[in-house]
């Protein structure tokens with residue numbers, strides 16, 4: 001008898017949360033990551049309360065809070081009218097150990113998880129290892145990996161496909177990624193310019209509606225990040241020029257001196273959910289299983305919640321002899337939440353922020369103001385936007 005061994009494709013937040021949960025239960029884990037070092041790009045910057053509650057298990061939450069910014073308030077704004085409604089996350093006290101949004105870059109989490117994994121003798125971390133294909137039989141999974149020009153095959157009891165939106169694991173299994181891609185791409189620019197000195201009462205998380213060009217203003221510890229939609233008629237090169245970025249920022253807040261741009265990235269944005277999350281001994285999680293627009297900050301949070309759900313079930317199967325049918329429950333729970341909650345809410349958020357019809361826009365604002373004015377409704381709203389409802393819904397699915 002050899003000890004159980006789980007293979008994981010991808011060392012993003014989802015792969016590493018899964019790896020650490022399994023490794024802490026004494027299960028042998030091998031992680032295969034295409035990049036040669038941990039990716040440190042500016043993607044997720046918001047941790048929601050239930051994700052922080054789950055991560056507390058690893059003892060990393062205090063350090064994340066120390067390296068991030070505690071956002072007690074979030075705001076809905078209008079580019080011309082200013083503040084429409086402010087929501088106070090401290091109303092969630094008693095519902096979570098962390099009644100706030102944490103503004104902190106996702107690479108700070110992966111760096112902390114990696115440090116713990118590196119100290120564990122039964123964990124193998126293979127960087128520069130590209131997963132190519134998957135095969136399985138009744139007893140295990142064979143993963144084909146290319147590293148330094150050499151192709152090798154690795155055997156494990158189970159495989160977690162946490163290899164992101166273009167998942168080689170999902171593609172190798174031929175699982176359809178159902179949904180659509182938005183025609184516009186999203187531009188994210190970062191600047192050390194202090195917007196809070198110019199927009200009165202700005203919070204760290206601001207959704208700014210506008211019929212012509214909405215945007216999101218997000219604070220991370222050292223920078224402001226501004227997210228804009230772009231027109232399908234502009235080429236990538238045109239969107240990314242200094243002049244075009246400067247024009248967008250000047251449109252938001254005119255100033256005589258040009259903005260200092262620290263990062264610029266252009267993303268394609270999709271709403272897609274894999275038709276299956278589990279096939280036999282292979283299970284998909286995170287972006288490999290579902291992707292959505294970033295309005296609401298639900299991609300990484302949803303993925304980390306997948307990772308805890310899935311890896312706890314694998315521990316029960318491998319260490320405690322639970323039935324492998326538990327993985328079907330994972331699919332029922334997490335696929336439902338991806339469709340009914342994450343994709344539905346992020347699509348609704350986009351519709352709200354870009355509403356062009358003046359009457360409909362004002363009706364949305366009236367509704368947001370009414371929610372903010374009523375503590376009971378505001379708490380219900382915050383439970384939804386902070387993903388507390390999503391996690392609870394997932395747990396309720398049998």
Ligand SMILES: Cc1cc2nc3c(=O)[nH]c(=O)nc-3n(C[C@H](O)[C@H](O)[C@H](O)COP(=O)(O)OP(=O)(O)OC[C@H]3O[C@@H](n4cnc5c(N)ncnc54)[C@H](O)[C@@H]3O)c2cc1C
Pocket residue numbers: 009010011012013014015032033034035039042043044045046047106129130131132162163164165166167168188267285286287288294296297298299300301302303
């Ligand atoms: C602009 C933007 C802003 C965002 N903001 C937020 C936010 O505020 N909050 C939030 O919750 N989410 C946000 N997201 C989404 C979030 O970044 C993702 O949902 C999250 O990174 C998913 O984690 P993951 O581990 O599933 O995938 P990834 O982070 O993509 O990690 C997958 C890993 O697999 C590796 N890999 C890929 N292919 C292979 C292969 N063949 N072999 C081996 N390794 C492979 C990749 O190199 C990567 O390291 C944002 C996304 C964008 C684009």
